[in-house]
Each structure stands twice: as structure tokens, then as C-alpha cells.
Amino acid sequence: MGSLLLEMDFESLPMSPRSLAAMTPRSLARRRLFPNVDNKKQKVAPPGDGPRKNLQLEVMEPGLKNDGPSLDTILVNYLDTLTQRVNYHLGYPVNICYDHYATLAPLLQFHLNNCGDPFLQNTVDFHSKDFEVAVLDWFAKLWEIEKDQYWGYVTNGGTEGNLHGILLGRELLPEGILYASKDSHYSVFKAARMYRMDSETINTSVNGEMNYSDLRAKLLQNKDKPAIINVTIGTTFKGAIDDLDVILETLKECGYSQDRFYIHCDAALCGLMTPFINNMISFKKPIGSVTISGHKFLGCPMPCGVQITRKSYINNLSTNVEYIASVDATISGSRNGLTPIFLWYSLSAKGQVGLQKDVKRCLDNAKYLKNRLQQAGISVMLNELSIIVVLERPRDHEFVRRWQLSCVKDMAHVIVMPGITREMLDNFVSELVQQRKQWYRDGKAEAPCVGEDIGAQNCACSYHKIDYISP
Numbered sequence: 001m002g003s004l005l006l007e008m009d010f011e012s013l014p015m016s017p018r019s020l021a022a023m024t025p026r027s028l029a030r031r032r033l034f035p036n037v038d039n040k041k042q043k044v045a046p047p048g049d050g051p052r053k054n055l056q057l058e059v060m061e062p063g064l065k066n067d068g069p070s071l072d073t074i075l076v077n078y079l080d081t082l083t084q085r086v087n088y089h090l091g092y093p094v095n096i097c098y099d100h101y102a103t104l105a106p107l108l109q110f111h112l113n114n115c116g117d118p119f120l121q122n123t124v125d126f127h128s129k130d131f132e133v134a135v136l137d138w139f140a141k142l143w144e145i146e147k148d149q150y151w152g153y154v155t156n157g158g159t160e161g162n163l164h165g166i167l168l169g170r171e172l173l174p175e176g177i178l179y180a181s182k183d184s185h186y187s188v189f190k191a192a193r194m195y196r197m198d199s200e201t202i203n204t205s206v207n208g209e210m211n212y213s214d215l216r217a218k219l220l221q222n223k224d225k226p227a228i229i230n231v232t233i234g235t236t237f238k239g240a241i242d243d244l245d246v247i248l249e250t251l252k253e254c255g256y257s258q259d260r261f262y263i264h265c266d267a268a269l270c271g272l273m274t275p276f277i278n279n280m281i282s283f284k285k286p287i288g289s290v291t292i293s294g295h296k297f298l299g300c301p302m303p304c305g306v307q308i309t310r311k312s313y314i315n316n317l318s319t320n321v322e323y324i325a326s327v328d329a330t331i332s333g334s335r336n337g338l339t340p341i342f343l344w345y346s347l348s349a350k351g352q353v354g355l356q357k358d359v360k361r362c363l364d365n366a367k368y369l370k371n372r373l374q375q376a377g378i379s380v381m382l383n384e385l386s387i388i389v390v391l392e393r394p395r396d397h398e399f400v401r402r403w404q405l406s407c408v409k410d411m412a413h414v415i416v417m418p419g420i421t422r423e424m425l426d427n428f429v430s431e432l433v434q435q436r437k438q439w440y441r442d443g444k445a446e447a448p449c450v451g452e453d454i455g456a457q458n459c460a461c462s463y464h465k466i467d468y469i470s471p
């Protein structure tokens with residue numbers, strides 16, 4: 001443990017979780033990562049391709065007799081399970097293709113902590129603020145704000161970015177009402193509760209996009225109070241994109257001048273996609289902040305995110321902290337110093353061209369999945385410029401767990417991330433088609449009607465079948 005041989009140990013590892021899947025615990029052990037694998041007393045069940053079981057672990061006391069598997073055996077089996085399960089990771093927005101983990105693994109020898117303001121050096125050297133600022137500069141350029149005009153930081157994820165953006169809005173407009181569509185991520189409503197803000201939930205259309213008439217009506221009702229609006233660029237479940245330009249126009253038409261509104265853009269998944277297809281996020285527009293999750297489209301083994309705002313706004317949050325010899329305007333105290341390096345490395349390795357290719361491939365693959373499901377007579381919806389394929393909820397919980405799907409009401413979704421191949425999608429569709437034959441075999445049960453949730457034209461239930469559009 002804590003071995004400085006880490007670099008050597010990682011050198012010979014393969015470059016992706018999927019190629020790691022080809023390795024057995026014994027071959028991993030041979031590679032000296034886990035030398036104490038006890039093959040004889042292997043009490044941990046070998047992983048199948050089903051959902052992973054709870055390991056029922058307890059912390060072991062060194063030196064005491066232990067009848068169970070060794071620490072290394074447990075870890076090797078755990079690693080083996082994870083590498084198997086990568087091929088069934090369809091329901092959540094995590095890019096599992098991070099080829100950099102082996103190169104960057106030696107960094108795990110150090111505790112890197114970016115506590116405080118990224119633009120101010122600490123008195124401790126174990127930070128990565130230089131990498132962090134490079135990443136922030138890259139995003140500032142992407143979202144069209146000058147270096148000397150922006151402020152930002154690498155967060156622990158999209159949720160922290162939302163908490164920060166909405167807090168900025170509240171500090172600028174303390175009387176403001178928070179407006180967020182009902183398809184916004186739950187962290188937005190969490191922020192409203194945490195900050196005890198008045199809020200209005202805006203209805204959405206069937207595709208998950210904000211209903212602008214409802215926004216208008218609610219803005220007019222509350223005209224005496226400023227507006228803090230959460231705009232979602234890619235909703236969590238349906239991947240719908242709220243139209244920032246329509247929202248700005250609505251504010252104007254309702255008589256809200258620029259000093260009476262604040263806009264936070266939650267672009268957790270799509271913030272790294274839309275710039276390459278339809279550049280709607282820009283600080284040239286009167287927006288206050290933009291946030292993304294770094295582990296989503298770009299990919300990072302640890303959760304992380306990026307938050308960018310206007311420099312002129314940040315003084316409202318900044319406090320001098322003598323203990324860290326810095327100024328702090330962030331949400332958390334200690335901040336992960338590894339994630340800025342992973343983000344910097346990924347962005348530098350891929351570049352805008354690489355990201356653009358990923359976006360195109362994912363959009364194509366999402367359309368491919370949608371068509372395959374439609375051809376098989378399964379209810380399905382795919383928003384324009386989205387990689388989230390919404391389908392009828394599979395009847396069997398085991399199937400849902402096996403493919404690690406996220407479900408809401410009678411819907412499930414597959415998020416066609418960069419690591420997802422057509423082969424995985426084909427396997428998913430074939431298995432679903434086979435299973436449906438069993439579930440709906442004798443006519444006692446029927447596929448759910450999802451007409452209200454995804455639109456009648458996308459619903460293949462027995463009632464809507466007549467209108468169902470198949471390619």
C-alpha cells in the first residue's frame with residue numbers, strides 16, 4: 001500500500017475498461033497489482049453477467065484470524081465484476097472510455113487539494129490549480145467569455161455547479177423567485193429548499209422542453225419580483241433542450257430588464273455537445289452561469305464538473321479565509337485536485353475535433369437504436385440533438401437491473417454515450433425483443449401505454465399502434 005512502484009505496476013495494464021474485462025483475477029494478480037490473491041480459498045462467487053451483488057463487507061482487523069477471502073481476493077473479484085458490467089452500462093450518462101487512467105495513475109501517490117479560489121495560489125504545493133485554470137480557460141473560450149471577464153472552478157459535479165449558479169443568482173437578486181421546469185434535475189429543487197427560495201415549477205411539453213407559455217404566465221404573475229431562471233440544456237430523462245433564446249425573449253416581452261433576471265444554464269450532459277451542433281450557450285447573451293458534469297460526455301473516473309460565471313458577480317460570494325491564505329467563493333472546502341488534471345488531459349488528447357467526432361457518433365448511434373426499437377414495434381422517442389433514447393419500461397426488474405437502466409413511470413432510457421457500441425445496442429435490442437415475447441406471450445399482460453409521456457405517435461401500445469410511425 002502507498003507503494004512508489006505504482007507507476008511500474010500500472011505500466012503494463014491495458015488501456016480501457018473493456019480490454020481489462022478480458023483479464024481474469026489471476027492474470028491481474030500476476031501483474032502484481034494484487035499479489036495476495038488466494039486462489040484456493042476463493043470464497044467470493046465469480047461474477048456472472050447479471051447485476052452485481054452486495055458484497056456484505058466488513059472492515060478487517062489486521063493480524064486477526066480471517067476465514068474469508070483475503071483483501072486482494074475481494075478487490076480482484078470486485079474489479080472483475082466491474083469490468084464485466086461495463087458492457088451493460090446503458091442507462092446513465094457516464095463516459096466509460098477514459099484511456100488516460102493508466103498514464104495518470106501515478107498521481108494517486110499524492111494528495112492533491114485545490115481548496116479555495118483557483119486563481120490564487122495556496123501556501124501548500126500539493127494542488128493542481130494551474131491545470132484547473134487551463135481547463136477553465138478552455139471552457140470560457142468555448143462559451144465565449146473573455147479571460148479577464150470570467151470566474152469559475154472545477155466542482156465535484158453538476159449538482160455543485162447548480163448549487164453555485166443558483167446561489168449566485170440569489171445573492172445578486174435576493175428577492176428573486178426561482179423558475180425551473182418540472183423536468184429540471186432534482187438538484188435545482190434541492191437548491192431552492194437549501195436556500196429557502198420561493199420557486200415556480202414550469203410545465204413541460206411532452207418532449208420534456210420547458211413550456212414557454214406557462215413560463216410567461218408565471219413571470220407575469222410575479223412581475224414585482226426578479227426572476228432567477230434555471231435553463232436546462234439537455235434534461236436528465238428525455239434530453240430536451242430548453243430554448244435559451246425564447247426564454248430571453250419571453251423575459252423581455254414580460255418587462256424584465258437585464259438587471260431583474262439571472263439565468264443559470266444547467267448543461268450537465270449537453271454542455272460539451274451543443275457547441276458542436278448548435279452553439280446556443282454563449283456569454284454574449286445575458287446569462288449568469290453555465291455548468292457541466294466532467295464525468296458525463298467528456299469522461300473522468302471520478303465525479304467532477306465545471307462552473308463558469310461572470311467575474312463581476314463573484315465578489316458577492318467571496319470571503320477571505322486566513323487559514324487557507326486564499327479567498328473562497330466555492331461551495332465545498334477541500335476540492336479534488338486530481339479531476340482538473342484528468343479533464344485537462346482528456347481535453348488536450350481529444351481536442352475540439354475529437355469531441356465533435358464523439359458527438360456525431362453518439363447522435364448517429366442514438367438514431368440507430370431508435371430505429372431498431374421502432375422496427376421491433378417498441379414505443380420509443382428521441383429528441384432532436386439528443387443521445388437519450390426514451391423507451392417503454394421493460395416489464396422485468398431483472399432486465400432493468402441487468403442493463404442498468406434508469407426508469408421513470410412507464411419509461412426507461414438508454415443514454416448512447418461515447419463508450420457505447422452498436423454491438424452493445426444490438427445485444428440490448430435482441431434481448432429485449434426476446435424477453436418481450438415471454439412477458440407478453442399469452443396476452444395476459446400488455447406493453448405499457450406511454451402515449452402521454454412520449455407522445456401518441458411514439459407509442460406502440462395496442463391502443464396507439466394504428467398511429468405508430470415506423471420507418
Ligand SMILES: Cc1ncc(COP(=O)(O)O)c(C=O)c1O
Pocket residue numbers: 093156157158159160162184185187232234235236237266267268269293303304305
Ligand atoms: C441536467 C442535469 N443536471 C445536473 C445533473 C447532476 O449532475 P451530477 O450527477 O454530476 O451531480 C444531472 C445528472 O444526471 C443532469 O442530468
